[in-house]
Amino acid sequence: MKKYIFLSVVTIILGFVAENKASGQCEVCQQPNLCYVLTFDxxxxxxxxAVICYTCAVTHLQAYFQIYLRNVCLGMEDEAYNYARNWVLNNYAMLCGSTPCEVESAKLTFTxxxxxxxxYVNGRINIYKGNWDCYKQCxxxxxxxxxxCVPGQCWDDKCPNPHVHWAPISFTIEGNGNCKPLPYPPSQDCTFINWRECGQEE
Structure with missing residues (x-):
């Protein structure tokens, strides 16, 4: 089912504190990726x-996002990822530019x-993608x-309030990494991340 999310100043104020530069934290984002650091509760x-590494297409019709999570409480991996990804979906226009529904839909790819x-640091966890034999991503x-919400351009059952529309297209697995669900703590160089299976959305 397609989802419609309303942009809300209240959500922006209460939901997060974000900055687009943070010393040291953006080092995981390799060039030519841009970096946005989102802090939330x-x-x-x-x-x-959430350290968000991203690349925007010139036409704003395609973008790629890799989200690294830091300082996450054990057992809240899914909730933290959902929050960060949904923040990107709600704020994509700020990051990459807006695409009117009457023109075309942009395609956003998350890994x-x-x-x-x-x-594992002080009871919290930092999550990073694996490489080489540990590379496997959703x-x-x-x-x-x-x-x-202008008649003749874009009008649907969520109007008259202008809004962002986003909906999932597909979920695929990339990579042949082999990892076992090793417990953490302690820290693990290659483990199965404790969150939902690829394609099982909230």
Missing amino acids: LPDCPGIQ RPICGKVE IEEWEWCWCN
């Missing part, structure tokens, strides 16, 4: 960070590690556009 788990490196594709 979940119930009983404040101060989570989420299935096998990866987990650092590739998510989403469509995105902006509905201005």
Whole structure:
């Protein structure tokens, strides 16, 4: 089912504190990727960070996102990833530019590690993608556009309030990495990340 999300100043103010530069944290984003660091709170788990590495196409019709999570409470991997990805979907226009629904939908690609490196620090975890024999990721594709609720251009059952429209297109697995669900703590160089299977969305 397609989802329609309304942009809300209240959500922006209450939902997150973000900055587009953070010393040292953006080192995981290799050139030519851009970097955005998002800091947010979940119930009983404040101060989570998502380092968002991304590349925007010149036409704003395609973009690629890799999200690295830091300072996540154990057992809240799914909630933290969902929050960060949905923040990108709601704020894509700020990151890459807007695509009107009456023109065309942009395609946003997210990669989420299935096998990866987990650092355990002071009761929290940092999650990174795996490489080489540990490389295995879930590739998510989403469509995105902006509905201005102008008759003759874009009008749907969510109007008259202008809104963002986004919906999943496909989920595929990339890579042949072999990882076992090793417990963390302690830190693990290659383990199965404890979150939902690829394609099983909330």
